[in-house]
Amino acid sequence: MTAIATTLRDRIGRDLERSASRARNGLGLIAGTRRSGVGMSPKRAVWRSGRAALYRYEGRRDAGLPPIVLVFSLVCRPYVLDLRPGHSFVEFLVDKGHDVYMVDWGVPEEADSENSLETYTLHYLPQIIEAARERSRAEQVNLLGYCLGGLLSVLALSAQPLPVNAFVSLATPIGLADMPVIANIVRTGLDVHNFIDETGNVPAEVIADAISMLKPTAAVVNYANLWQNLWNDEFVDAYQSFSGWSREHVPFPGRAFQQMSAFMTADALTTNSVVLDERDIDLGSVACPILCVLGSDDHLVPLSAAEGLEHVVGSKQFDELRVDTGHMGLMVGRKASTTVFPCIAEWLEKH
């Protein structure tokens, strides 16, 4: 009888405590007073051109490996790679003694609407790699490209000789014709200018809508998860930082978007028919060792679109890591920190 009373008392106590936490966190979220810090690892800008910037992270830098340059997508903010202290890929690498650089493409404005894929792959990336190499006094760098950042990296590596020791590709879309929903829409023959606004760019809201369309029920599921775990400070912190990031899309420069649509229509990367700056680009000229990291539940860049990399590049050494997770699960969450981060670090140490 006493045991039942104790259990009941404990349960009531726990429920009351959770209700108080739930109310506190809920009010904090609604009022906007509850904020968690993102992109907190100390860093310094070492190169700038236009809106693009290259940041170098502070740390021991004693791993004795080439510096690593992280290249993120054009349509999202890159701080997701350094989302929260204790849950950050950048922090993980810095703690391992890597010399870490991250590219921030910035938020395109009207003046950037003419930025083409050439701007990023032939103009910015070679300068960025050179800046990192010079600053670290290294002969070569390691390159890590995520999603569209991976695509830009592959194009840059194919278009010119770059001092890159090894390349890590995360969820890089290669089979563009297999990209869900958007490839279908492009195939209908819709004039892509319809997506471009008066600034000459594709608005951030259109990017956000296109991404949320791929998983229409995700928003409802996320709210259900939040409601269920509103009492849990750690969960609410993670939710807030990640959902804040996922709402912060940036416009896509109109000219680059038109080129991407043309690539999608022609499935240009799979068929090796990429033309940049009026030159045929041979993806087979990429010869550095590659680690291709894929999420088997990736809804944004499905396996069919991402796994083609090994067939188009000419690298003699190609390793693949498949993780049972989604697109962002490769960089955020438990599987990222327990599987993806250590595997990437280990692979880089071997190359």
Place this chain on the structure above:
Amino acid sequence: MTTQSKLPPDSSSQASSARRPRQEQPRWRTVFNSVEAGATPKVEALVRSEGFARLVSAAVSVESAVQKQVRQYMSRYWHVFNLPAASDLTRLSQRIARLERNVAELVEASKQRPPT
């Protein structure tokens, strides 16, 4: 010879998931999960279909055409009163953007020119 290998996933992730106790689900969540599990595949199949793509494509085209018509009409209306329309401001801001691009190109060129 091309070396292709599948890296083994870190075993610690499997170990930690095995140790983790299953969270007790409230009743509302169980109901929600069963509804969501039934609805999600159907909704996803719908948005990934060719028909949906054609529908979106048509909607975007119509919206774009309507916006163009409204802009032209409003522009004529404001010009009657000798006032600038949104399209005039857009043209101006596009000119400024072009100037900004030119300045950026000049700055870039001056950086690359060797000092005399």
